[in-house]
Amino acid sequence: MRKEFPGGALAVDDVSLTVEAGTVFGVVGHSGAGKSTLLRLVNGLEEPTSGSVLVDGHDLAALGERGLRPVRREIGMVFQQFNLFRSRTVLGNVLYPLRLAGLDRATARARAEETLEFVGLSGHGKRYPEQLSGGQRQRVGIARALATRPKVLLCDEATSALDPQTTGEVLALLRRVNRELGVTIVLITHEMEVVRGLCDRVAVMEDGRVVETGEVYEVFARPQHPTTAALVRSALHAEPDGELLERLRARHPGRLVTVPVVDGVPVMEGLSPLLREHGVDFAFVHGGVGEVRGRPLGSVTIELRGERAAVEAVEAGLAGSGRRKAGVR
Numbered sequence: 001m002r003k004e005f006p007g008g009a010l011a012v013d014d015v016s017l018t019v020e021a022g023t024v025f026g027v028v029g030h031s032g033a034g035k036s037t038l039l040r041l042v043n044g045l046e047e048p049t050s051g052s053v054l055v056d057g058h059d060l061a062a063l064g065e066r067g068l069r070p071v072r073r074e075i076g077m078v079f080q081q082f083n084l085f086r087s088r089t090v091l092g093n094v095l096y097p098l099r100l101a102g103l104d105r106a107t108a109r110a111r112a113e114e115t116l117e118f119v120g121l122s123g124h125g126k127r128y129p130e131q132l133s134g135g136q137r138q139r140v141g142i143a144r145a146l147a148t149r150p151k152v153l154l155c156d157e158a159t160s161a162l163d164p165q166t167t168g169e170v171l172a173l174l175r176r177v178n179r180e181l182g183v184t185i186v187l188i189t190h191e192m193e194v195v196r197g198l199c200d201r202v203a204v205m206e207d208g209r210v211v212e213t214g215e216v217y218e219v220f221a222r223p224q225h226p227t228t229a230a231l232v233r234s235a236l237h238a239e240p241d242g243e244l245l246e247r248l249r250a251r252h253p254g255r256l257v258t259v260p261v262v263d264g265v266p267v268m269e270g271l272s273p274l275l276r277e278h279g280v281d282f283a284f285v286h287g288g289v290g291e292v293r294g295r296p297l298g299s300v301t302i303e304l305r306g307e308r309a310a311v312e313a314v315e316a317g318l319a320g321s322g323r324r325k326a327g328v329r
């Protein structure tokens with residue numbers, strides 16, 4: 001689809017995406033990339049200039065305002081700034097969409113309380129949003145979005161206003177929403193950490209276009225587009241460069257070599273025999289190995305010390321066994 005605003009801004013430019021039911025799909029990109037517009041197209045708040053949006057088989061543009069209502073009920077929204085009613089209690093906020101959907105008072109109340117329990121806020125129903133922490137407010141936002149039992153949850157920078165620890169808690173809750181309730185989640189974010197912590201697949205947007213899309217581990221391990229590579233670097237122990245590399249060189253006079261650690265690429269395993277064979281000593285100087293979707297990923301920079309020819313032989317051996325270049329210089 002395409003979305004051009006009056007005045008000429010091409011916010012979404014020839015984007016084609018499929019989100020499988022029951023999965024978590026992330027759209028990541030810098031400010032102005034077109035993520036919010038994409039999300040608004042998915043919930044029918046914007047109409048595409050051309051192309052179409054199908055939600056659970058329904059073509060949104062063909063439905064009209066009346067036809068759109070029941071489909072919208074299948075789509076919950078979670079916002080960066082929570083968008084709670086300040087004058088309503090926590091319970092009142094969660095009750096609101098249920099009453100709007102026509103549930104009677106008793107059924108709505110039971111459902112709201114059950115949903116608050118799911119998000120870990122039972123007992124907080126009588127409090128007001130401003131009496132809650134940011135993380136708790138977002139839990140209320142998620143409860144309100146889930147109360148009508150939607151099939152799809154759209155999250156607009158849902159953790160961007162939260163500190164790292166609270167972000168982790170909200171991501172864990174969203175993971176439960178997906179796994180335990182089977183809700184499909186589409187989220188937009190500028191943070192690769194959010195993609196890493198939650199998503200199955202990711203699309204990277206830039207200037208209205210999707211420049212890369214794929215399974216999250218693959219995108220982290222082998223980014224294809226420079227924008228993706230830059231986003232991934234910010235979230236991983238990446239190969240040192242620039243000033244950091246200069247400092248490392250000043251501290252470590254030996255040969256610096258960065259070894260990528262990618263699941264299924266046995267570069268690190270080859271290190272010990274190579275060092276032994278050539279009589280080369282080493283020290284870890286930078287980097288580390290983390291996990292993406294339960295699989296190891298990272299890079300380790302080591303200093304090789306020994307005879308020049310022996311060091312070069314080790315370096316050549318490492319480069320030969322890995323698919324990516326191993327040398328820092």
Ligand SMILES: Nc1ncnc2c1ncn2[C@@H]1O[C@H](COP(=O)(O)OP(=O)(O)OP(=O)(O)O)[C@@H](O)[C@H]1O
Binds near residue numbers: 007011
């Ligand atoms: N209603 C509108 N009218 C005109 N231009 C718009 C409108 N909404 C968005 N745009 C333009 O479309 C482009 C994409 O904006 P969008 O908000 O979708 O990006 P984004 O990736 O979500 O960025 P952010 O995270 O800053 O919201 C921008 O150039 C923006 O100025």
